[in-house]
Amino acid sequence: MNLNALWAYANPKKFIQTTEKVLPWVSVLAVVSLIVGLVWGFFFTPDDYRQGSTVKIIYLHVPSALMAINVWLMMLVTSLIWIVRRHHVSALAARAAAPIGAVMTVIALATGAIWGQPMWGTWWAWDPRLTSFLILFLFYLGYMALWEAIDNDDTAADLTSILCLVGSVFALLSRYAVNFWNQGLHQGASLSLDKEENVADVFWYPLLVCIAGFVLLFIALVLLRTRTEIRARRMRALLARERMG
Amino acid sequence: MIALLIRDLRLAMRAGGGFGLGLAFFLIVVTLVPFGVGPQSDLLARIASGILWLGALLSCLLSLDRILALDWEDGSLDLLATAPLPMEAIVTIKALAHWLTTGLPLVLAAPVFGLLLSLPAPGYMPLVVSLLLGTPALSVIGTFGAALTVGLKRGGLLLSLLVLPLYVPILIFGAEMARRGVDGLDYTTPLLMLAGITCGTIALLPFASAAVLKVNLR
C-alpha cells in the first residue's frame, strides 16, 4: 500500500467526504461492541474469588484508563504532523480529541475511586497511578484552555502542539517521579501480553470487546468532532471575509 | 546579552517591577500555615520542608506573567526579535533575570523562614541545595508558560493552569530531597534526579519557548 495516499485525507474536503461514509459504520460498530462487551461483562461473568462482584468494574476502568493515555498519544502524533507538515485537519483532530481524553480520564478516576473504596478501604490514595492520572487530567485541562483562549486558529494550533510536546515530556517525567515518591497499592500491569498471569480468560474476552468498543467509540467521536471543527473553522473564515468585504 | 540582562534586572528592581513581591508572598504563606494547621512545633517541623517548597513554587508563579508582558505591551519584544540575538538567547536571559530577582532571593530567605516553621537542624542544608537546584528550572518553565500566554489579555489564570502541571516533577524531587534531609536519610538519588531535570530543562526548554514566542510575534 502506498502510504503517501494517506496524506490525501489531510485535505479538509476529502476528509469530510470520506468520513461522511465511514462515520455511520464506525458509530454502529462502536455501539454494538460496547453493548456486547458491557452486557457480557456485567451479566455473564462470574465473580472473582477475592474481589467479589467489584471485578465487573474492570470493563469500564481498564478501557477508559487505556484510552486516557492513548488519546494523549494520538494528540502528540497529530500535533507533530501539524508542526512538520502543517495539515489543518491534523491540528483540528488534536483539538477534537482533547475533551474525549479528559472524559476518559475522569471515568478512569471515578471508577477507580469507586472500586478502591471496597477493595483498599479508601476512595483516594496518593498511589502513583492515581496521582499520574490526576496530573494527566490537569494537562488535558490546560491544553483545552489554551485552545479556547486564542482567537487565531493557526496561532492556537501552533501553540497547543508545542504545549502538547513539552507536556508529554513532563507527563512522562511526572510518571516516574511519582513512582519514586510513593509506592503504590495498584497491582502491576493488569493488561500485558503475558495476560495469563493476571486476568483469567472469563474476564479477558469481554474485556477485549469492551476495549474495542471504547476504541471505536473514540474513533467515531473524533471523526465527528473533527468534522465539527473543520466546519467551525470554515465558518470563521467566511465570517471574517464577510466583514472585510 | 549582558546589556539585556542588566536592563531586565534594573526594570525588575524598579518600583512596580515586582521585586520583593515574591518574597513578601513567601513570607505570608509561611505565616499563614501555622494558622491553618495549628502552632504545635512538632507538626510544623514535619511539614516545614514541604511548605517551604510549595511557598517558593507559588511565589515564583506569582511573578511569571511579568517576565514578558511588559516588553510585549510596549513593543520592545518586537525590537528584540529583530535584534541579531537569537530568540533562544533572549528567552534564556529573561529566565535568568527572573531567577535572579525571584528564585535567588527565595533560596536565600528559605533558611530564615525555616526557622519560623521550626525546621529541624539537619534539614537546612538539603533544603537550600534543593531550592538552589530547583528554582532555575521553575523560572525556565515559567518563561515557557509566559511565552505561551503573552498575547492574551487575561493570561494570568491560564498561565498557572499551564505551568503548574509542568512543575510537578521538580516539586516531587525537590521536596523529597528536603524531606529526606530532615529525616536524616541519604538524599543522593533525589539530588541527582533534580539536578538532571533542571539541566535538561535549561538546555532544551528555551528552544520551545523561543518557538512559541516567534509564533506569538508573527
Add this chain to the structure above:
Amino acid sequence: MMPDLGKYADAVLSSYAVSLVLLMVLVWLSVRRSKRIKAQLQDIEMKVKRNG
C-alpha cells in the same frame, strides 16, 4: 436476569452509572455541537452565495 452482586452492588452499579452518564453526555454534546455548527455553516454559505 439481574446478577447477584452481593454486598458490592452499590459500587458496581454506581460505577456503571457514572461512566455511562459521562459517555452519554460527551456523545450528546458532540452531536449537538456538530448539528448546530453544520446548520450555521449552511446559513452563512447561503448568505455568501447570495451576496457574491
